[in-house]
Amino acid sequence: MKARYVLISLAIVTLLGACSREEKDLFDKSAAQRAQVALDNAFSILTEETNGWEMIYFANPESEGYNLIMEFDANGRVSATAKNATTTNNMILTDESTWAVKNDNGPILTFDTYNKVFHAWSDPRDDGDGLLGDYEFLILHADANHVKLKGKKHSAYCYLYPMESGKTPATYFAEIEATRTRFVGNGNLFHAVTPDGECLLNNGSSGVFSRSQVGEKPAEEDPELYPFGIRTGGIQLSLPLPEAPDTWYALSGSVFANDNSSTIFTASPAAYFGEYTEIAAGAWVVNVEDINDISKQAIDAVNAALKKAYSTNKKAAIKSLAFSQKDNGFVLTLGYLGTSSSKATEMDYLYSFEQQSGSVRLNYLEPADENAQKVLAAFPSLEPLFKSLNGTFALAAGDAVNPTLGMKMTENSNSSVWFNITGKK
Amino acid sequence: MKKSILFVCALATTVASFATRQGTPKKLFMRSDVPSVTYLEAQFDKTAAKKQTAADLDTVYIPYRALGTYQVGVPSDGLLYGFYQQGLISPFTDTILFLNNDTLPSTWYVGGQQVAQNVYYKMPVGFGEYDLPVMKTNDVEGYYYPEYQVSALATADWKTRNPIFYNAVNVGSAMYVTFTKCAMYTEDPRQDEDGSDWKLVSAGGLGSYSYGSKLTNPFESTGGNTVYFDTIFVPFPQKGTMYIDHMTLGVYNSGSSSADFFPGEDDHIRLSIYQFDEEGNIDWQKPIARSTANLDNFTEYAPGYSFIGLLQFDFLSKDPVTGAETAAPISVNGSFIVALDEFNKGTTNIGFISDFYSQLPGQTYYFGRDSETGKEYYTTLWTSPSNIMLNIVGLMPEFVAPEEITFKAGETEKTLEIPSNVWDEEIAIDADDWISVEIVSDYDEEEVEGETYYTHKFTNFVTIKVEPTTEAREGEISINALGLPVSIVVKQDAGSGVEIVRIMNDNKFYNVLGQEVGDDYKGVVIRNGEKFVR
Numbered sequence: 033m034k035a036r037y038v039l040i041s042l043a044i045v046t047l048l049g050a051c052s053r054e055e056k057d058l059f060d061k062s063a064a065q066r067a068q069v070a071l072d073n074a075f076s077i078l079t080e081e082t083n084g085w086e087m088i089y090f091a092n093p094e095s096e097g098y099n100l101i102m103e104f105d106a107n108g109r110v111s112a113t114a115k116n117a118t119t120t121n122n123m124i125l126t127d128e129s130t131w132a133v134k135n136d137n138g139p140i141l142t143f144d145t146y147n148k149v150f151h152a153w154s155d156p157r158d159d160g161d162g163l164l165g166d167y168e169f170l171i172l173h174a175d176a177n178h179v180k181l182k183g184k185k186h187s188a189y190c191y192l193y194p195m196e197s198g199k200t201p202a203t204y205f206a207e208i209e210a211t212r213t214r215f216v217g218n219g220n221l222f223h224a225v226t227p228d229g230e231c232l233l234n235n236g237s238s239g240v241f242s243r244s245q246v247g248e249k250p251a252e253e254d255p256e257l258y259p260f261g262i263r264t265g266g267i268q269l270s271l272p273l274p275e276a277p278d279t280w281y282a283l284s285g286s287v288f289a290n291d292n293s294s295t296i297f298t299a300s301p302a303a304y305f306g307e308y309t310e311i312a313a314g315a316w317v318v319n320v321e322d323i324n325d326i327s328k329q330a331i332d333a334v335n336a337a338l339k340k341a342y343s344t345n346k347k348a349a350i351k352s353l354a355f356s357q358k359d360n361g362f363v364l365t366l367g368y369l370g371t372s373s374s375k376a377t378e379m380d381y382l383y384s385f386e387q388q389s390g391s392v393r394l395n396y397l398e399p400a401d402e403n404a405q406k407v408l409a410a411f412p413s414l415e416p417l418f419k420s421l422n423g424t425f426a427l428a429a430g431d432a433v434n435p436t437l438g439m440k441m442t443e444n445s446n447s448s449v450w451f452n453i454t455g456k457k
Numbered sequence: 458m459k460k461s462i463l464f465v466c467a468l469a470t471t472v473a474s475f476a477t478r479q480g481t482p483k484k485l486f487m488r489s490d491v492p493s494v495t496y497l498e499a500q501f502d503k504t505a506a507k508k509q510t511a512a513d514l515d516t517v518y519i520p521y522r523a524l525g526t527y528q529v530g531v532p533s534d535g536l537l538y539g540f541y542q543q544g545l546i547s548p549f550t551d552t553i554l555f556l557n558n559d560t561l562p563s564t565w566y567v568g569g570q571q572v573a574q575n576v577y578y579k580m581p582v583g584f585g586e587y588d589l590p591v592m593k594t595n596d597v598e599g600y601y602y603p604e605y606q607v608s609a610l611a612t613a614d615w616k617t618r619n620p621i622f623y624n625a626v627n628v629g630s631a632m633y634v635t636f637t638k639c640a641m642y643t644e645d646p647r648q649d650e651d652g653s654d655w656k657l658v659s660a661g662g663l664g665s666y667s668y669g670s671k672l673t674n675p676f677e678s679t680g681g682n683t684v685y686f687d688t689i690f691v692p693f694p695q696k697g698t699m700y701i702d703h704m705t706l707g708v709y710n711s712g713s714s715s716a717d718f719f720p721g722e723d724d725h726i727r728l729s730i731y732q733f734d735e736e737g738n739i740d741w742q743k744p745i746a747r748s749t750a751n752l753d754n755f756t757e758y759a760p761g762y763s764f765i766g767l768l769q770f771d772f773l774s775k776d777p778v779t780g781a782e783t784a785a786p787i788s789v790n791g792s793f794i795v796a797l798d799e800f801n802k803g804t805t806n807i808g809f810i811s812d813f814y815s816q817l818p819g820q821t822y823y824f825g826r827d828s829e830t831g832k833e834y835y836t837t838l839w840t841s842p843s844n845i846m847l848n849i850v851g852l853m854p855e856f857v858a859p860e861e862i863t864f865k866a867g868e869t870e871k872t873l874e875i876p877s878n879v880w881d882e883e884i885a886i887d888a889d890d891w892i893s894v895e896i897v898s899d900y901d902e903e904e905v906e907g908e909t910y911y912t913h914k915f916t917n918f919v920t921i922k923v924e925p926t927t928e929a930r931e932g933e934i935s936i937n938a939l940g941l942p943v944s945i946v947v948k949q950d951a952g953s954g955v956e957i958v959r960i961m962n963d964n965k966f967y968n969v970l971g972q973e974v975g976d977d978y979k980g981v982v983i984r985n986g987e988k989f990v991r
Contacts, residue, residue, distance in 0.1 A: 342778060370776060370778060370779070371776055371777070371778075371783075377776065377781075377783045378783075402781075403779075403781035403782055403783070404781070406776075406779045406780045406781040407776075407779045407781050409779070410778055410779035410780070410781075411779070
């Protein structure tokens with residue numbers, strides 16, 4: 033009974049309240065005022081950053097992330113500096129133009145006069161499309177540490193971060209290039225390990241990851257593309273992966289991690305050797321100069337035989353040894369200068385390859401074809417060389433961020449058997 | 458277009474079904490034309506050509522609508538392609554020689570007039586002479602189908618200069634083969650016997666024609682009709698050297714999608730290159746290069762009833778030490794013919810692609826340049842829907858030249874670096890005429906295990922000729938090395954002479970003037986780019 037009175041009383045109070053003539057604003061300012069506040073906020077954030085901004089510009093949702101240095105001044109001038117192969121022919125190029133923030137269904141950042149650096153992507157060029165880039169952006173977020181934009185026409189997300197003080201464009205772009213090489217050079221391959229699963233990020237060298245399931249190559253038709261940009265501190269995705277909502281992955285030790293480290297990108301050497309050849313279609317190039325004594329002696333013997341056989345070619349010698357996965361199996365490709373003093377002849381020799389826990393087992397089998405057999409018959413000292421690379425090898429990456437930059441392979445039971453490899457793709 | 462193809466195919470099928478006997482394949486010659494010289498010039502991008510890389514080389518054009526589809530013949534016969542000189546189109550280019558060893562034409566018309574039997578055909582002076590008598594037999598089998606042993610029916614009577622070149626071959630009453638849009642050209646420098654110039658009358662190329670479908674495997678003994686078309690385009694007096702490391706052939710199959718007809722991984726096509734000698738003769742027993750392409754890597758563009766694709770022929774060289782075959786470019790120094798002379802899938806109709814298929818990528822290839830006249834020989838593939846896909850990729854991956862040449866200009870010693878990959882035709886000289894660089898190449902014949910192989914050996918003949926001058930001069934030699942343009946600035950001080958250095962790497966001795974000297978020569982000698990004092 034008491035409950036009934038209570039309910040009735042509440043209903044009366046509610047209904048009385050509904051009759052009130054005073055409507056309380058949900059916002060404390062009008063829409064126009066609020067828009068102006070957002071514009072003012074964006075304007076002040078962009079102009080008050082005295083060091084300028086590092087912009088990761090994605091021209092469109094399938095475009096790699098380009099690095100720009102943007103400096104906005106309060107008089108409506110903007111300076112854009114870039115260095116890339118696509119629009120500046122790898123030269124550092126700066127141009128000034130004007131910019132503005134305006135209201136158009138939201139705060140818009142517009143580069144409203146032509147800037148030969150910035151508008152290179154949005155210039156329609158002769159074909160009417162050009163590089164399909166944007167020059168007007170919806171400002172999705174802006175604070176002193178981070179600005180997030182969305183291209184008005186092509187909807188790619190772009191990101192701005194404050195530039196470090198005292199960094200010249202030359203220094204900045206040199207660092208970016210070195211970082212890019214370190215992170216994704218030679219087609220480095222990442223495992224994205226997330227709370228909701230794991231996937232592979234391939235083809236990093238292109239600036240656009242191709243996502244695939246672990247153990248699978250990216251789809252040849254309609255691959256899942258995740259463009260990214262490089263910053264010295266990490267990797268900036270344009271769009272988040274399906275498994276994780278974040279787009280910024282900071283370098284943390286030898287992995288790239290999101291803010292709470294729940295998701296990491298890692299190039300694990302344990303499975304990396306095989307994945308690099310099978311998934312990424314890369315090759316492991318053996319350093320024939322810096323190699324264990326047995327192999328070195330074998331190489332010297334082969335070189336001596338080559339020089340004798342091709343006496344007119346002073347350069348006759350082994351030029352390269354590289355492991356890769358080909359149609360006919362896992363092979364070591366021998367490259368040598370014989371009849372030619374400049375173009376290496378290449379022959380394939382089959383190996384068995386087994387990825388073991390933290391190591392790789394290699395075992396020479398036979399020539400891959402008749403021609404390789406003939407070369408082996410002519411230079412039997414090749415066989416000891418091939419066999420010198422047999423064994424079960426532990427892998428040690430020089431830089432675990434990117435094992436393709438160099439790994440040392442050391443035989444588990446005989447540490448005097450070792451060789452160094454670098455990735456090539 | 459589709460209708461005409463279907464009609465032609467229907468005719469071919471009809472005729473093929475009438476065939477009852479397979480005769481001995483004979484060689485046929487057919488010559489075709491090019492559509493327009495000016496068009497070729499317009500297509501040729503010299504700037505791009507100078508930036509060639511192995512991936513985007515520019516080379517050879519196959520004449521527009523030169524041929525439709527063909528059956529590739531037996532090893533001794535086959536489909537032949539030759540190449541012509543841009544800018545100098547012979548009026549003979551459309552002369553057609555037709556040899557049909559089964560379903561033979563009962564009448565051959567040229568210019569609307571029946572040509573007499575036992576006609577002969579002369580190739581342009583310097584390129585040989587062919588006398589192909591018509592040998593008509595009266596061996597007729599079946600009701601409709603006269604059968605001839607051989608019928609070689611030849612040329613348009615050029616002396617009469619028929620205003621419209623039109624050839625028709627009547628095969629019984631059921632089929633005729635038409636060659637249309639053939640051409641005579643205006644700019645041919647040669648003259649008729651009466652002294653008048655040849656004039657362009659029409660242009661276009663060989664049009665559609667038909668032949669028997671249900672083609673018989675020439676290796677089988679069963680009957681059927683087989684028509685062989687061999688083609689020669691006018692060989693041109695090429696003086697430059699072309700380097701070929703592979704050819705790409707467009708292939709067309711109009712057969713059934715049945716595995717019996719489809720080329721598969723067990724099938725192959727062989728391509729041979731024959732070179733004309735100075736007298737214009739070809740030794741058919743001695744190709745300068747051969748390459749066999751298996752069809753397992755055949756790239757299909759239009760699977761299904763008819764498909765086309767690209768087939769790559771790599772040229773291989775046999776390593777004299779190991780005997781292993783490795784990819785190596787061949788050099789062709791003069792006119793040549795490409796022949797498809799072996800195909801083990803006789804049931805499949807395969808050949809060069811006609812304009813029916815337009816989806817193949819167009820490409821342009823640089824061909825060569827006559828260093829004496831400056832005339833460029835090049836061809837381009839049409840990017841329009843009329844593509845014949847036979848691309849020759851010229852590449853010079855190896856040039857065994859001296860790495861550098863040192864010469865003196867006054868007191869200053871200069872080093873001329875010779876890039877290892879020099880395209881000998883791409884030397885530009887911007888230094889008046891006081892410097893010239895000549896690089897000559899050759900190829901060697903080697904015998905390995907009883908087989909003759911032809912390997913390129915560039916003789917690396919580099920000559921620098923500098924005339925003494927009283928004025929200071931500066932010039933630049935730019936040598937394009939397939940994507941590696943190299944510029945060498947050459948300076949000469951006033952009043953100085955310049956030492957002439959001539960270097961060859963053929964193990965012979967030369968004096969400092971570049972003259973070959975004997976073993977007993979005393980003084981400074983140069984061998985393979987190195988100076989000695991004897």
